[in-house]
Amino acid sequence: MSEKKILVKPQTFEYSGLFIMKEFYHVIDTWLKENGYDKEEKKVREKVHENGKDIKIKYEPYKRLNEFTKYVLRTEIVVTNMITLQLEEEGNPKKFNKGDISIEIEGIKLADTEGHWENKPFYFFLRTIFHKFIIKDEEGRMDDLFKKDCESYKREILDYLNMHKFIE
Amino acid sequence: MGTTPLLIEYEGPFDMDELYQGAFSYLEKLNYKVDEDQYKNKTNELEIAWTGKRNVDPYVRFVISVSFHFWGIKPVEVTIDGKKEKKTYARFKIEISGEIITGYEDSLKSGDWKNSLFVRKLRDFFNKRILNKDLIILEDQLFYETVDVQTHIKKILNMESSESAY
Numbered sequence: 001m002s003e004k005k006i007l008v009k010p011q012t013f014e015y016s017g018l019f020i021m022k023e024f025y026h027v028i029d030t031w032l033k034e035n036g037y038d039k040e041e042k043k044v045r046e047k048v049h050e051n052g053k054d055i056k057i058k059y060e061p062y063k064r065l066n067e068f069t070k071y072v073l074r075t076e077i078v079v080t081n082m083i084t085l086q087l088e089e090e091g092n093p094k095k096f097n098k099g100d101i102s103i104e105i106e107g108i109k110l111a112d113t114e115g116h117w118e119n120k121p122f123y124f125f126l127r128t129i130f131h132k133f134i135i136k137d138e139e140g141r142m143d144d145l146f147k148k149d150c151e152s153y154k155r156e157i158l159d160y161l162n163m164h165k166f167i168e
Numbered sequence: 169m170g171t172t173p174l175l176i177e178y179e180g181p182f183d184m185d186e187l188y189q190g191a192f193s194y195l196e197k198l199n200y201k202v203d204e205d206q207y208k209n210k211t212n213e214l215e216i217a218w219t220g221k222r223n224v225d226p227y228v229r230f231v232i233s234v235s236f237h238f239w240g241i242k243p244v245e246v247t248i249d250g251k252k253e254k255k256t257y258a259r260f261k262i263e264i265s266g267e268i269i270t271g272y273e274d275s276l277k278s279g280d281w282k283n284s285l286f287v288r289k290l291r292d293f294f295n296k297r298i299l300n301k302d303l304i305i306l307e308d309q310l311f312y313e314t315v316d317v318q319t320h321i322k323k324i325l326n327m328e329s330s331e332s333a334y
Contacts, residue, residue, distance in 0.1 A: 021328035029333035039315060040172060044322070044329050048180025055328055082328075097328075 007071075007143055008107030008150040015101045015161045021055070021082065024160060028059075028075075031156045035149060037061040037073065052099060055079040062110075063146075069139070071146045073153060074106040103157060107150040109143065169303060171311040173265040174318045181246050181255040182325055188216075190324040191234065191317070195220045198313060200232060214238040228303075229269040230310050232317060237261050264318050266310040268303065270295055 032039060042058040059075040082099030112127065131139070195202045200220030208215040216236040223229050238260040246255050271291050295303060315334055322330035 022331045025329045026331035026333060029331065033333045039332075039334050041174060041315075041318075041329075043175050043177065044327070045177035046180065046325075046327050046329075047178070053180075053328070057329055079328075 003111040005109045005111070006106065007109050007147055008105070010074075010104055010106040011154065012102065012104045013154075013158065014103075016099075017161075018085075018087075018096045018098050019101065019161060020095070021079065021097045025057075027156065027160045031153060032061045032073075035063075035152075037063050052081045052083040053079070055082065063149075065139070065142050069109065069111045071142075071149075072108045072110060073150060074104075074108055076104045078102045101161070105150065105154055105157075107146060109146070169268040169307050171266040171307065171314055173263050174314055176262040176264075176318065176321060176325075176327075177260070178262075178325055178327070179259040181244050181257045184256040187321070187324050191321050192218070194317060194320045195232065195234070198222070198316070200230075206235075212239065212241050214241060223272070224306065227270055227272075228306060229272040230306075230313070231267045231269055232310075232314055233263075233265050233267070234317070235263045262321060264314050264321075266314045268306060268310060270299075270303075 029039070038061060040060045040062060042060055043056070044058075045056045047054045055077070056079075057075075057077045059077075060072050061075070062070045062072045064070045078101070080100045080102075082097050085096050085098055086093055087096050088094070111131075192202060195218070198220075200222045202218050202220045204216065204218055206215060206217035214236070215238075218234045220232040220234070221229055222231075238258045241256060241258040244255055244257040245252055247253075312334060315332065319330060319332040
């Protein structure tokens, strides 16, 4: 069993209006790839009904600090009643989506993901000493960088959604 | 060694033939030899399971398993861009997973020894101590091939999450 530490508490934000879902998904994917995160899509669910589409996506993209520790950007995106509209952007017709989006982001640090250092009390003691005295500074620095990553990720998503706020 | 299973859940109208043929032919395009292990057809319910195998080298083999489970299958007529088309409506789940098999071929011609404890321990030692780093790289490669298959299936279903940067 791995040790889990929440570095960035779950933050939820909502948006209602116009966006392009495929582009939005691609923006998130591109940010994750450019910042060195491995893709881990836990579940993607789409339901088509009379009022539009409902989409639920759960991601847990991660970045390994070393063999022992990894940082996870847990993301959940829920889109409800999404419909497709044809509007004009700069005189050119373009397809947009309209609906309600709810996004939750959480930053988690997982240590000892394979449970090797919890098998025996002596190993657990060694692991604690190692963390508290040997790699404390380095881990602290990496934790700060991860918190900045979470902030940048959140900004990227909000900037994309705000871009479409004023399109009529 | 296995990769995290990737899931797709969908409920709505879709083209069953396009999904079946498209997914099958894409695996073949990636040089996998695909076998259909299961085709269970009950009233309004269908289960299909495929196994695709690709030999990376004489010691390592990639295996991608795809399983489909459909519920509430019924034919429907939908209007797309003003034209009426016949589709299938269902709720379904697709699971895609990968696995690395080592020593699939009896290269040592060990015959009856191939299942012996000694050969198994030798293979484990070889995988964990000598080939470990290479297997980690291959596991990554296999994972992204399963992501590729998942993305292709999403494109067939015209899902909103079908654009991938990986």
